[in-house]
Amino acid sequence: MGGVKKPDPARRSERSRQAILQAARELVSEVGYAKVSVEAIAARAGVGKQTIYRWWRSKGAVIFDSFLALSEGDQGVVLPDTGDIEADLKTVMRATVAEFADPGFQAPIRALNLEIVGDPELAAQYREKLAGPVDEAKKTRLRSAQQAGQIAADADLDLALELLYAPLYQRWLLRSGPLTPQYADALVDLALKALRP
The missing domain is CATH 1.10.357.10 (Tetracycline Repressor, domain 2)
Structure with a gap:
């Protein structure tokens, strides 16, 4: 077997999910709910806007999950x-x-x-x-x-x-x-x- 590891899409998508949740929390804390946009969350997390909409139906839903993630442990x-x-x-x-x-x-x-x-x-x-x-x-x-x-x-x-x-x-x-x-x-x-x- 070669030494090249195949990328693990599940791990990559979990990394993206955590980055999005963290970005949402940070932005809300910095600028307040009204000024946070899905575009801003995507830019901060380094993902495309469509990635967010694949998992969440609205900005409110992302923010909800970002809050839920605080106690996920x-x-x-x-x-x-x-x-x-x-x-x-x-x-x-x-x-x-x-x-x-x-x-x-x-x-x-x-x-x-x-x-x-x-x-x-x-x-x-x-x-x-x-x-x-x-x-x-x-x-x-x-x-x-x-x-x-x-x-x-x-x-x-x-x-x-x-x-x-x-x-x-x-x-x-x-x-x-x-x-x-x-x-x-x-x-x-x-x-x-x-x-x-």
């Missing part, structure tokens, strides 16, 4: 379970607040939110691929707190998640206050007051 989402629901929720909420306060992470989230508002199909995709699985993991942890008697047995867990996350989301969306570890702890304290047996 996670082997499913599992919340800490030390047996102490207050400590575990504070750990998770502090990490969430830090993430939302991180400029590199929040720029694509803001872009994604803008796009979701006007695109019901993308909103459904977001719920199914990203928000849904994360919410299920959170509810699994809350259920184990219910079984341990730390949360009321009849608590509505979907509503419990809204109690915890909606104030954080609103503060972030409207830029109406600082996102600090103290704020994360205060949200947990208040939510647990409502949820305890």
Whole structure:
């Protein structure tokens, strides 16, 4: 056999895909969602525009996947379970607040939110691929707190998640206050007051 390696199209196309996703994230962070175009993403990634349209139907879809790729390394989402629901929720909420306060992470989230508002199909995709699985993991942890008697047995867990996350989301969306570890702890304290047996 000769020593010449045949090009591996699968590997090359995965390299192109990662370059496109990275380019989309960088551009959104640099210029904001409205100014990003498929042409700009293609130019930055070093691919043709048709390569992007082969995999994604719109600029919003590319940006969504570029955001999803940030957490692709996670082997499913599992919340800490030390047996102490207050400590575990504070750990998770502090990490969430830090993430939302991180400029590199929040720029694509803001872009994604803008796009979701006007695109019901993308909103459904977001719920199914990203928000849904994360919410299920959170509810699994809350259920184990219910079984341990730390949360009321009849608590509505979907509503419990809204109690915890909606104030954080609103503060972030409207830029109406600082996102600090103290704020994360205060949200947990208040939510647990409502949820305890």
